[in-house]
Amino acid sequence: MSKYILRTNKLSKKYRNDFAIENINITVKKGEIYGLIGQNGAGKSTMLRLVTGLAFPTGGSIDLFGNDNPNMITEVQKRMGAIIENPAFFSNMSAYENLEVHRLQKGIPGKDCIKNTIELVGLKDTEKKKVKNFSLGMKQRLGLGIALISDPEFLILDEPTNGLDPMGIVELRELIKKLNRERGLTVLISSHICNNRCFNKFL
Known part of the structure; x- marks a missing residue:
């Protein structure tokens, strides 16, 4: 079994004549928390959309859970959870009902998980x-619950802290650390925070 959850090799995405990302090589080790830091428009969301299967690369390759076969990527992506940009909700439903829809879509047995x-x-x-x-937070x-x-x-x-007040950011940070510590969950977070020192305050 690979010790790496994610590896990309010269991953690129081009829209018309411009590259959103070009020749990106990253490695995410199992059981760790990683930060993808860059200004707005730097290509962070594009990168994550490629990894989660919401978009397809122009060039390069993606290796997930030790599997780089494009025909198998969709299957291994089921082992992931994600919030990319603005999650889609059923606005006239409650949180419980929204989670029930996603439980059924993913074929998860029982309702205790909700x-x-x-x-x-x-x-x-x-x-x-x-x-x-609901408020934005x-x-x-x-x-996050859907993910x-x-x-x-x-x-x-x-950008998981968008809309969260300072206390909400602290609570999210502690929750991510708890999931990583107790479940061995591997986490990749994007942020527009300007430097590593600021990002370290989040984690």
């Missing part, structure tokens, strides 16, 4: 409230 996930992301007291009445928490409901091995978070 209650556990809601408690895990701090939405226990909002189960019946419609998502259209609450929507970020629900997006976690399948108990993934690899979690990808694109």
